[in-house]
């Protein structure tokens with residue numbers, strides 16, 4: 124096995140999009156790829172961090188709750204990552220301290236150098252030994268110079284001699300600001316930033332420069348000179364209309380030959396990808412979707428849902444214009460939308476508003492997609508307004524409800540260490556072969572990732588069905604409602620899973636595809652009516 128390593132560090136400011144850059148570089152490569160993300164913070168994983176602070180919690184097949192950059196890795200590389208690929212300082216220290224408590228270092232002083240650095244390198248190496256990839260991409264979160272990621276940077280430096288210089292490529296993402304008063308891109312912050320990285324002993328092979336506009340030849344020359352890299356290894360990463368354009372942009376700047384000159388690896392034909400990017404950039408149609416949630420002012424909170432809509436749109440030659448609707452606001456405005464989506468959520472704030480929008484979608488034949496909480500609220504709305512179960516609710520929202528149509532079912536999770544009671548990771552559902560959901564998946568079973576505590580109460584399945592709701596997918600034991608739909612409605616579908624996590628640009632999730640298609644049909648019908 125001769126695994127190649129690409130390290131990605133960042134500098135000047137955070138939020139430049141290292142995850143997208145790392146994923147885009149990987150997307151040019153053919154072969155098995157693993158992606159390791161190293162975050163400096165002390166949480167063992169991001170599962171307990173409020174989305175306001177850290178963006179969306181991305182859920183993996185194995186139930187791992189990981190950094191949202193894993194979403195980029197999976198979407199660009201079409202791979203299923205593992206939770207062991209998300210390292211944090213917390214995870215490293217936790218493992219080291221456990222070893223120390225078990226007496227594995229008896230008599231020794233445990234120190235950052237060498238123990239923490241060695242622990243990091245060992246974890247990287249053991250992941251590579253387990254997975255045997257052709258390429259291992261290691262992204263180091265934060266910026267060079269941060270206190271909390273120093274050990275990861277030092278471990279990255281040491282890997283050059285550990286695995287051999289010919290097997291390592293150091294990539295640094297930096298920032299080239301545009302100063303409006305002088306009308307110029309300024310290279311000094313990037314020069315200083317690269318100097319700081321060199322001070323830490325890492326000489327970057329590739330310098331990726333984020334900027335508002337593309338870098339011209341003069342700026343590239345200047346950066347090459349002052350950062351001591353080849354001119355063709357200075358890559359421009361300007362603002363783009365869609366992040367999926369990045370691999371194409373890299374390819375056009377010669378990144379493929381930089382990779383193949385360094386490593387003996389094969390690269391991909393990007394024609395199909397280019398076609399999809401073209402339909403995102405120049406779509407024939409456009410639909411408007413209301414995304415109803417609690418953290419709607421932060422697009423990062425719903426990153427995967429938004430991407431899944433983009434993927435479906437790319438395959439339908441249709442742009443998806445997302446209208447974020449804050450459902451705890453007093454006046455809800457979903458007018459003029461072609462579809463309504465209620466994504467996952469927790470707690471009662473904004474739920475009545477969400478249910479009003481679901482009722483509107485159900486009664487007015489507006490396409491609806493409910494994800495996790497979006498399924499539970501659709502069931503509650505149906506129980507109240509169609510089955511006439513007064514004050515029906517979820518135990519999460521109202522412990523005194525006379526009709527707990529959504530309940531906590533103990534025994535869902537075997538995780539106790541984190542105090543966790545969530546059902547996490549991939550679960551299989553058996554689909555009703557006559558249902559819309561089965562025809563969308565095209566298979567008798569569907570597997571999606573889950574992250575929730577509550578379930579539709581099996582005692583109420585009967586009454587919901589009697590009143591016309593179709594429970595179109597059940598857990599293999601027949602107890603848990605995994606999918607619901609409304610026969611006769613153009614598209615009223617909800618799932619207890621988080622189907623946004625399995626959507627890829629090259630392979631959109633079937634329920635998102637069906638939803639955007641239904642929204643597009645609604646929009647086209649409305650246009651036709653106007654013309655009559």
Ligand code: GLN
Pocket residue numbers: 466467468469470494495496497499519574575576577578
């Ligand atoms: N709050 C709900 C539950 O815990 C839904 C969770 C979610 O949407 N992820 O079951």
